[in-house]
Amino acid sequence: MKSEVVREIKGGVTAPVGFVAASIYCGVKEGNADKDDIALILSEAAAVGAGTFTTNKVKAAPVLLSMARLRGKGARAIIANSGNANACTGAEGLDSARRMCRAVAKTLGVPEREVLVCSTGRIGVQLPIAKMEAAICGLPKRLGAWSADAARAIMTSDSFPKEIAVECKIGGMPVRIGGIAKGAGMIDPNMATMLSFVTTDAAIGKADLQKALRAAVGQSFNRITVDGDMSTNDTVLALANGRAGNKPLKSGTPDFAIFQAALDHVTASLARMIVKDGEGVSRFIDLHVTGARTDADARIAARAIANSILVKCAWYGGDPNWGRIIDAVGYSGARIRPERIGIAYDGVPAVEGGMPASTPAARLRAVAKKKEFTITVDLGLGHGSFRIWTTDLTTEYVEFNMGE
């Protein structure tokens, strides 16, 4: 997946020139005193921002506010908290999201409209905003190369902080992109929320940054599913401050393609980390649907397979149960001809022409028992394809999410 012109470096979101990060403990959710719960990412220079947001019609207050803020010109800072999603909180919730931004703006001296905000955690509970404003005042003196701490502060049920950074050369100039993310893990246990923040010192206009981010998210975060639920808070934000000094990137140029590859590497790496850190996950499945009439058909077939409770249970058991896969394809709504369908596990054929292949069951079982394998479902109709990274459904997952 890593191209030759893109190399991984250390530093996460603070690897790009001119970005600093900080985290602090506030006690957003009571009783979590051992873990920072507010993170800040700041571009020391002027920057532009881009974002992609949950398509859930129930959107948390910080999602609504950040969407609106990105219509403005510049974006300098991202403030985020864990422990409380600030969702289903009405006008008071929207006011609290604004107050988080205002506190950052005041304490750092940046325009309030250039501060973006995210929350993750419990739904339907108002933020302890006064306490949070006080905590935010403590952030400036902590700013530094603290990417991993910021990544840790936005964690909920994640078992490890997720960060990555890469460097590529654009017009001879080194350009850096960094990212952190938190996983599709249940919170509190309440909701799966995916957050990711990307920074870059590339010089790139707002519209081109948005275009690149949308494409990168389409190839990464939009291709992962642990449990099929899409949260009220899912957000990916990117800031670009131009400090690398490259000639501004323009969509459609070879330089832009290099930047896109580097950004794709960042988002894809973070997306894989999220899937592998899914609660109680025991297997990672790289699912390809090919030969569909259209990419859209491939996508709905892939999503039906990846979100089938029965398919996921079979994966947990290491059972190469292709019957459940073909069943899910059948009800997915994708256009199919059953007699054209082929299914393979790590390239070993399980189904050919809609019927069992002659492969001995033991060979398929050997693949299905691996911790990580590929399933290819060829619909045999056209050139549409879609790839999705997903996981099994385990008893541990159910126990983790049964609450109370």
Next chain:
Amino acid sequence: MKSEVVREIKGGVTAPVGFVAASIYCGVKEGNADKDDIALILSEAAAVGAGTFTTNKVKAAPVLLSMARLRGKGARAIIANSGNANACTGAEGLDSARRMCRAVAKTLGVPEREVLVCSTGRIGVQLPIAKMEAAICGLPKRLGAWSADAARAIMTSDSFPKEIAVECKIGGMPVRIGGIAKGAGMIDPNMATMLSFVTTDAAIGKADLQKALRAAVGQSFNRITVDGDMSTNDTVLALANGRAGNKPLKSGTPDFAIFQAALDHVTASLARMIVKDGEGVSRFIDLHVTGARTDADARIAARAIANSILVKCAWYGGDPNWGRIIDAVGYSGARIRPERIGIAYDGVPAVEGGMPASTPAARLRAVAKKKEFTITVDLGLGHGSFRIWTTDLTTEYVEFNMGE
């Protein structure tokens, strides 16, 4: 649910006059010697048939054959086996389904085209058809009032046989309807298949029987979901032989309405039995979505809630986690306005106007810990509604379905 004009009687599918049933052990699936695995239902007089079938695009051979057979005039018999779904079996599978019907026709002296066929069990394995033909020859001498035995012979992972019969008065004449069903349980473990066979001695034309059956299925089997997967074999068949001697039923008349109510009672009762017998199920949830812009919107919202892995895990834990419900509504695709949404557990408000109601958490928890409760989700937009019967997702379910 039971109307005054409809009373339950004993006898299942053999309660209506002129119907007999039988079951026999064949060994369709090796190693199951203690359980009959072939069932036969026969109308001793001429009868008409109706059916509704899976909308899965991957349809098992018996589904394809029975669909075609129902285009003909009469239908006298239903032959069904458990242990093998005869799905993904190609031309040989279709030939085997035909041979099952032919064996019944020969041994009973009924026209082959009037025999319907169903299978449930493992996918992708050819039927042991020669052995089955021999077993079918043993069925005629076993025919009698053996509805429960037929119900048992089609069971897979069901824990109890499902049958019911009712009697109603139509134009002063007693008319009977009987039914058996097998559940949405995993097989072998391979696939969730729902089968139901309904018999009636009502005099009713084929088109009107189809109309009544479609309406009854829409209010019952199409409103249940255990795991959201729809099998390649799901089938509901009905036979009507007119032996009650009533004036033939015509759609749109008061008599037809009585018949419909009786038929609805039969299918709804069987559907509830199926849900309650879902694998590892610990709670039964009666989910109503109301106030939607349209019934279709209510339906997609209800299905999104009922099939959400996270929502089902919370139900398992007895956790009144309405955040997951509102989240599922948000991504369902139904038209909503978040600030209009209300959610109640057994009438106790959890959410009002898209925000937490003031109900103490303990009161909601008390409902969510019940074995059976109602959740009402009012979208507050219009008059569309949909009701669904569903269950929790348990660790036992996952263990049962992990295979191997």
